[in-house]
Amino acid sequence: MSSEPTFESAQRELxxxxxxxxxxxxxxxxxxxxxxxxxxxxxxxxxxxxxxxxKIEQLASRVEAARP
Amino acid sequence: xxxxxxVKVEATAYxxxxxxxxxxxxxxxxxWLQRLxxxxxxxxxxxxxxxxxxxxxxxxxxxxxxxxxxxxSMPRGQxxxxxxxxxxxxRVHAYGRPELYAARGEFRLRAxxxxxxxxxxxxxxxxxxxxxxxxxxxxxxxxxRALPVWPRKIGLVTGNDAAAKRDVLTGIQTRFPxxxxxxxxxxxxxxxxxxxxxxxxxxxxxxxxxxxxxxxxGGGSFEDLLPFSDERLVRAIATSPVPIxxxxxxxxxxxxxxxxxxxRASTPTAAARLVVPDxxxxxxxxxxxxxxxxxxxxxxxxxxxxxLGQAHERLRRAPALLVExxxxxxxxxxxxxxxxxxxATLNRGYAIVRAREVIVRSAAAAKTGERIDVEVSDGRFxxxxx
Numbered sequence: 001m002s003s004e005p006t007f008e009s010a011q012r013e014l015x016x017x018x019x020x021x022x023x024x025x026x027x028x029x030x031x032x033x034x035x036x037x038x039x040x041x042x043x044x045x046x047x048x049x050x051x052x053x054x055k056i057e058q059l060a061s062r063v064e065a066a067r068p
Numbered sequence: 069x070x071x072x073x074x075v076k077v078e079a080t081a082y083x084x085x086x087x088x089x090x091x092x093x094x095x096x097x098x099x100w101l102q103r104l105x106x107x108x109x110x111x112x113x114x115x116x117x118x119x120x121x122x123x124x125x126x127x128x129x130x131x132x133x134x135x136x137x138x139x140x141s142m143p144r145g146q147x148x149x150x151x152x153x154x155x156x157x158x159r160v161h162a163y164g165r166p167e168l169y170a171a172r173g174e175f176r177l178r179a180x181x182x183x184x185x186x187x188x189x190x191x192x193x194x195x196x197x198x199x200x201x202x203x204x205x206x207x208x209x210x211x212x213r214a215l216p217v218w219p220r221k222i223g224l225v226t227g228n229d230a231a232a233k234r235d236v237l238t239g240i241q242t243r244f245p246x247x248x249x250x251x252x253x254x255x256x257x258x259x260x261x262x263x264x265x266x267x268x269x270x271x272x273x274x275x276x277x278x279x280x281x282x283x284x285x286g287g288g289s290f291e292d293l294l295p296f297s298d299e300r301l302v303r304a305i306a307t308s309p310v311p312i313x314x315x316x317x318x319x320x321x322x323x324x325x326x327x328x329x330x331x332r333a334s335t336p337t338a339a340a341r342l343v344v345p346d347x348x349x350x351x352x353x354x355x356x357x358x359x360x361x362x363x364x365x366x367x368x369x370x371x372x373x374x375x376l377g378q379a380h381e382r383l384r385r386a387p388a389l390l391v392e393x394x395x396x397x398x399x400x401x402x403x404x405x406x407x408x409x410x411x412a413t414l415n416r417g418y419a420i421v422r423a424r425e426v427i428v429r430s431a432a433a434a435k436t437g438e439r440i441d442v443e444v445s446d447g448r449f450x451x452x453x454x
Contacts, residue, residue, distance in 0.1 A: 007218050014357045021364025024371045031368035038361040045354050049347065052246030056237060059252040059271060 007048045014041040075099045091170070098168040101175075106165045109177060110185060111138065113158050118144065127154075129162060129177070133258035139176035140164070150182055159185045187290065194297050198324055201299070206306040207327040213311040215331060215342060219279035221248045222343050223272035223310070225265055227256040232284040232315065232336040239340025244347050250275050256285045262298030273309050280311050280343050283325065284336040287318040296323035305329055315339035414445040 005013075017038040020026060026034060077096035079086040088096070111129030114137075118125040124141045131137075140162055154160070164179035201207065222240065226233040233251070240247045252268035255261040265283065272281055283305070285296065295301065296316045305312050306328040314329030315336045326332045333339035406412075410420065420443040421428040428434055434453045442451050 008216075011354065011357070014354075014361070018357050018360035018364050021368050022360065024368050026368055028369070028372050031365060031372075035361060035365035035368075038358075038365075042354065042358045042361065049246070049350060049354070053248075054241060054245045055248045056241075057248075057250055059250055059268070059275070 005044070007045055010041045010044050010048075014038055014045065017041070090173070094168060094170040094173050098170045101166050101168050104166050106163060106180065109138065109162050109164070110159065111162070112156075113154050113160055114156050116154060116156065118147070129160070131259070132159075133260060139174065140179050141167075141169075141176055142179040142182065146180070147182065152182060152184055154184075161185045190290070190294065194294075194324070197297065197299055197302075198327070201302060201306075201324065201328070206302065211306065211330075213330045215311050215313065216279045217345055219247075219343060220277040221250055221275060221279060223269075223275065223278050223281035224249055224251045224284065225254060225268045225272065225281060226251065226284045227286075228253040230256065230284070230286055232286040235336035236282055236284045236315070236340050239337045240344050243341060244344035246347070247344050250278060257288065257292050257295065259295070261295035262301045265295065266300050266304040269304050269308060269312075278310060280313065281308065282313045282315060282333075282336075282339045282343055283329070284315045284339060285317065286336070287321070290321075293317045293321055293323050296325040301325055302328045313339045313342055411445065414443070419444045 017034050021031060021034055021038070075096045077088060077092045079088050079092065081087075109129060112132050114128045114130050116125070116127040123144060125144050125147045126139065126141050129138045129140050142162075142164075152158075152160075161183045162177060162179040163181040163183075164177045166175065167178040168175055205211065224233065224236055226236065233253075237249060237251075240249060250272060252272050254264035254268040256265070269281065269283070272278060283296075285293070293316060296314075302324045305314065305325050311330040313331045313333050314323075314326045315333040315338065316323050316325055319334045331342055333342055414420070421434075422441040422443070423434065423438055425441075428440065434440065436453050438453045440451050440453060441448055
């Protein structure tokens with residue numbers, strides 16, 4: 001795996017950021033940084049949703065059974 | 069005499085070529101076959117032939133999976149003694165050894181014993197296997213793994229044109245169009261099915277980024293579903309490196325693979341719901357998070373502004389507050405000073421007497437005829453000592 005986060009981890013981080021911001025306990029600089037990070041995560045997740053292409057492929061060779 | 073695989077048989081020599089008679093060849097093979105062990109063979113009885121004048125009864129054992137056939141002969145007395153009342157299609161276990169009927173060069177199984185093998189036997193065998201695997205902990209709840217929320221690739225093991233396959237694929241694509249499914253088609257019925265499914269599973273698990281596998285098979289008879297209780301298959305599912313969802317048979321069927329799988333789905337469509345997220349829901353959740361983000365950021369800012377306003381207000385009031393406090397402190401001191409002043413004593417009727425500006429503290433200090441000053445509460449007056 002590359003360093004790119006998975007959709008799940010990005011979504012989780014985004015929701016944690018929202019929680020933290022909603023608590024109002026963050027410093028101003030931190031709030032702005034969190035908001036920017038949140039927007040970035042949002043765009044990343046949205047991109048993932050929009051760009052993923054559905055695909056159905058057959059496993060290469062048809063399975064020939066081993067003898068029972 | 070010469071030998072065929074160790075069995076001495078008469079042969080005629082033509083130059084350097086040894087030639088066997090048909091009879092000698094058959095006898096040689098027959099003798100060699102007799103060395104093979106006695107075994108159990110399972111199959112369906114067909115073409116049963118029994119005649120009172122014959123020494124043996126004859127029938128054919130047929131493999132229900134692919135129709136492979138094996139001729140069987142059995143001593144008539146033994147066959148009759150079992151009173152099995154067999155009919156075509158009955159499944160039996162035959163105990164015997166291979167033999168060659170030398171007169172005709174026909175290979176067959178010489179059966180010594182015969183047992184019916186029916187549903188009850190299958191059930192009992194299944195129950196034994198279930199207990200054994202359960203004792204090993206193969207079905208334990210703590211072995212179950214959570215399914216991924218967003219699988220990169222989904223494996224599907226299914227029959228080649230099964231309704232189950234269509235149901236899973238439709239379910240997945242409706243719910244989550246971006247899904248990437250890798251389908252492995254195998255036999256899902258008959259004696260080859262278990263091995264084929266195990267093989268399909270193994271090969272699917274080698275596909276990179278495959279995060280979950282669905283094993284799907286529609287409903288069928290008890291016997292149709294038997295491969296999904298096969299020990300090899302059940303073990304393969306329990307030890308699979310990726311989580312497995314089992315969707316085999318109908319709700320009331322519980323093949324052992326259901327117990328070994330990480331999650332059991334009641335139908336192929338239900339399996340589809342389990343392995344992929346709902347794209348619509350994902351979008352909604354994302355949008356909710358985003359509006360929360362904006363709201364949160366605004367709220368954070370508003371809170372800061374309010375606090376700043378409060379701080380500013382306090383700052384503005386600070387100098388006045390300081391003067392007020394000083395004044396109060398001063399007045400308090402003045403009060404205390406007042407309390408200590410002799411004025412209050414004079415008010416009560418006392419007087420201070422001074423002679424030559426010195427306070428007279430004793431009668432001896434006052435000389436007759438001397439002029440003195442008397443201070444009372446509201447002023448002074450002079451007097452003379454007598």
